[in-house]
Amino acid sequence: MKQKRFGIDIDGTVTCPTSLVPFINQDFSMNITLKDIKKYDLSEALNIPADRFRDWFDEREPIIYENSPIAPGAKExxxxxxxxxxxxxxxxxxxxxxxxxxxxxxxxxxxxxHIELIGSHDKIKAAKKYQVDIFFEDKHDNAVSIHEELHIPVMLFNTPYNQDPVPNGVIRVDNWAQAKQWVQNWCNYSVTL
Structure with missing residues (x-):
């Protein structure tokens, strides 16, 4: 029997957070890297009008997702x-x-x-519905709100766009190996209680 249920974001967590960068560079004639993206809202971060960016993303979204590289270490x-x-x-x-x-x-x-596509960044309802014990995320405000609402640990994968302070219970990790180590410690601790 499986002991815990993990809620896991996909984009920027399981997929590499650089997935959109080549498409942005090509389609907007830019030359950026992930380090240049300091805000989650890309239209604001890159100074592109919101409606223009939204239209572009709606058109390119399936192609971007089809071609997104997996984050290093995620598969293992x-x-x-x-x-x-x-x-x-x-x-x-x-x-x-x-x-x-x-x-x-x-x-x-x-x-x-299970894969649940909710069409919104508000993941609290789905996390509650599926009674997840821990969540893995790259969006700062999602990580904080999931933790504060559900009182579960949230792994926040470090990126340049999510550097605001976090409360205890939101744990910053740089990669999947660190997430695995934290989970192993957490599971060992839970067993000893």
Whole structure:
């Protein structure tokens, strides 16, 4: 029997946070790197009018998701967890992208118990519905609100766009190996209680 249920964001967490950069550079004639993105709102971070950026993203979104590289170490860690934990991927992607998303998981040979595309950054309702025990996220305010509302630990994957302070219970990690180590310690601690 699997002992814990993990809620896991997809974009910028399982996929590499640089996924959009080549598309932005090509389509907006820019030459940026991830280090140049200091805010989660890309239209604001890159000084692109919000409606123009939204239209561009709506058009390019499926292609970006199809071609997103997996984050370094994500497959190895998720593979090591698949027998022991339930893996529920909860994403702000809209549900018309379900096929694209499942295809990407299949192509990367990533196992999952469930994929929920909620079409919004408010993941609290889905995390509550699926009774996740821990969450993995790259968006700062999501990490904070999930932790504060559900009183569960949240792993926040460090990026240049999520550097605001975090409360205890939101744990910053630089990579999947650090997340795995924290989870192992957390599970060992839970067993001893």
């Amino acid at each position: 860690v998720l593979d090591s967890w698949k027998q022991q934990f339930e893996l529920f991927f909860i994403s702000a992607r809209r549900n018309h992208l379900q096929h694209v998303t499942e295809k990407w998981f299949h192509e990367h040979d990533l196992q999952y118990d």
